[in-house]
Amino acid sequence: MTNLEKYIxxxxxxxxxxxxVVKEGLEYQSIPEWDSVGHMGLVAAxxxxxxxxxxxxxxxxxxxxEKGIEILKKYEVEI
Amino acid sequence: MEExxxxxxxxxxxxxxxxxxxxxxxxxxxxxxxxCEAYRRFIDEICGGLKDCDDLSDVPFLPVGIFKRKExxxxxxxxxxxxMTSSGTTGQQVSKIFLDKETxxxxxxxxxxxxxxxxxxxxxxxxxxxxPSVLKNRNMFSARGAGILGFSLFGAKKIYAFDDDMELNLxxxxxxxxxxxxxxxxxxxxxxxIWQYFYKKLIETDEYLPLENGVLIHGGGWKKxxxxxxxxxxxxxxLNKVCGIKSVHDYYGMVEQTGCIxxxxxxxxxxxxxxxDVIIRDMEDFSVCENGKKGAIQVLSALPHSYPGHSILxxxxxxxxxxxxCPCGRKGKYIEVYGRxxxxxxxxxxxxxxx
Numbered sequence: 001m002t003n004l005e006k007y008i009x010x011x012x013x014x015x016x017x018x019x020x021v022v023k024e025g026l027e028y029q030s031i032p033e034w035d036s037v038g039h040m041g042l043v044a045a046x047x048x049x050x051x052x053x054x055x056x057x058x059x060x061x062x063x064x065x066e067k068g069i070e071i072l073k074k075y076e077v078e079i
Numbered sequence: 080m081e082e083x084x085x086x087x088x089x090x091x092x093x094x095x096x097x098x099x100x101x102x103x104x105x106x107x108x109x110x111x112x113x114x115c116e117a118y119r120r121f122i123d124e125i126c127g128g129l130k131d132c133d134d135l136s137d138v139p140f141l142p143v144g145i146f147k148r149k150e151x152x153x154x155x156x157x158x159x160x161x162x163m164t165s166s167g168t169t170g171q172q173v174s175k176i177f178l179d180k181e182t183x184x185x186x187x188x189x190x191x192x193x194x195x196x197x198x199x200x201x202x203x204x205x206x207x208x209x210x211p212s213v214l215k216n217r218n219m220f221s222a223r224g225a226g227i228l229g230f231s232l233f234g235a236k237k238i239y240a241f242d243d244d245m246e247l248n249l250x251x252x253x254x255x256x257x258x259x260x261x262x263x264x265x266x267x268x269x270x271x272x273i274w275q276y277f278y279k280k281l282i283e284t285d286e287y288l289p290l291e292n293g294v295l296i297h298g299g300g301w302k303k304x305x306x307x308x309x310x311x312x313x314x315x316x317x318l319n320k321v322c323g324i325k326s327v328h329d330y331y332g333m334v335e336q337t338g339c340i341x342x343x344x345x346x347x348x349x350x351x352x353x354x355x356d357v358i359i360r361d362m363e364d365f366s367v368c369e370n371g372k373k374g375a376i377q378v379l380s381a382l383p384h385s386y387p388g389h390s391i392l393x394x395x396x397x398x399x400x401x402x403x404x405c406p407c408g409r410k411g412k413y414i415e416v417y418g419r420x421x422x423x424x425x426x427x428x429x430x431x432x433x434x
Contacts, residue, residue, distance in 0.1 A: 029160060029180070032217075035217055036161075036228050037214050037217050037228065040228070040231055040237075044236075044237075047235070053201075053202060053235055054202075055200065055201075055202075056191045056195065056200070056202065056232050056233065057191070059232055060184070060187050060188060060191065060232070
């Protein structure tokens with residue numbers, strides 16, 4: 001599996017949504033599932049997928065599909 | 080606000096703090112005056128019109144009860160992103176606080192900035208001393224759910240201590256603690272529930288959980304424990320007995336000023352951070368009380384932008400113990416909170432849970 005596939009899967013699993021919804025343009029609060037409760041699940045899924053632990057600031061900043069890719073660079077995950 | 084966010088929560092002394100905070104509060108008063116009609120009427124009719132204040136104690140304050148009776152907001156309906164409610168018991172009116180993305184974000188950033196002063200920057204395995212169902216209704220945020228979500232930011236792997244019947248998951252907790260042996264475990268919950276469903280259960284079953292390295296943050300008020308004659312000291316000693324925990328921090332805060340919490344330091348004092356402040360007022364004439372004198376607590380917060388809640392007179396009684404000179408080294412005022420005023424409506428966050 002490529003990192004992009006893993007990343008998409010983490011979104012689908014963490015937010016409990018269909019993979020087809022996971023794409024560029026997806027933002028925090030743009031769908032009902034990605035609210036503050038869903039956000040916790042998303043963070044856990046991304047951390048599990050790449051075996052990393054994000055800083056609190058990055059969790060707060062993780063506001064879109066694209067932003068997540070940018071943040072993951074800090075953890076040496078290239079998507 | 081950007082500049083304020085860059086600051087450490089407890090580094091600035093009185094002079095510096097008053098300057099920074101006053102600028103922001105004056106801005107907020109003007110902003111809400113312009114954008115919230117009910118607030119404008121309040122300022123015009125009660126305070127004799129809008130003016131820039133020279134001192135924090137001059138900033139006009141709203142009584143906290145007004146958030147129960149009126150829907151106050153300074154943003155357009157379509158910008159409301161989340162509505163938070165206080166946790167009034169059935170039949171009681173609850174406060175409704177309207178948040179936009181900006182204010183909600185500020186709350187989270189400030190909470191992170193304050194709490195990390197006590198827990199450190201890195202996230203920890205976390206025991207949530209509550210039940211999973213508290214987050215089920217995602218559209219209505221009770222103070223309890225919001226507290227748990229807000230503090231979850233500091234947790235990495237998480238476990239709920241109770242099932243939905245509030246039964247302690249002892250075997251699950253033991254396994255969790257074992258798995259993270261040697262690491263600092265973060266615990267969060269509401270004061271009364273911790274005592275009722277965690278402490279009492281462990282005593283009853285004669286069990287010990289090895290949480291000597293744990294850090295516990297708890298809030299929600301002491302009312303029910305005062306009724307059971309449990310003092311703050313006994314609370315700490317009791318928990319130390321059943322799980323060896325040494326780092327236990329109470330906090331004071333309210334849904335009307337989420338994010339700006341007053342954390343208890345190592346000396347047992349509740350501290351105001353750079354993002355907020357406390358003024359104690361005489362309960363008869365609302366004049367400012369000197370340090371050490373009991374009175375009604377007024378809270379000031381730099382965060383409320385979407386609703387006019389930057390200066391609120393609470394229904395709680397407290398006193399200022401000192402300023403800039405706590406032995407723990409943190410600057411700013413430190414206070415003690417005695418609980419709700421006698422005639423006020425009773426409302427304590429963790430007290431809403433009734434079996």
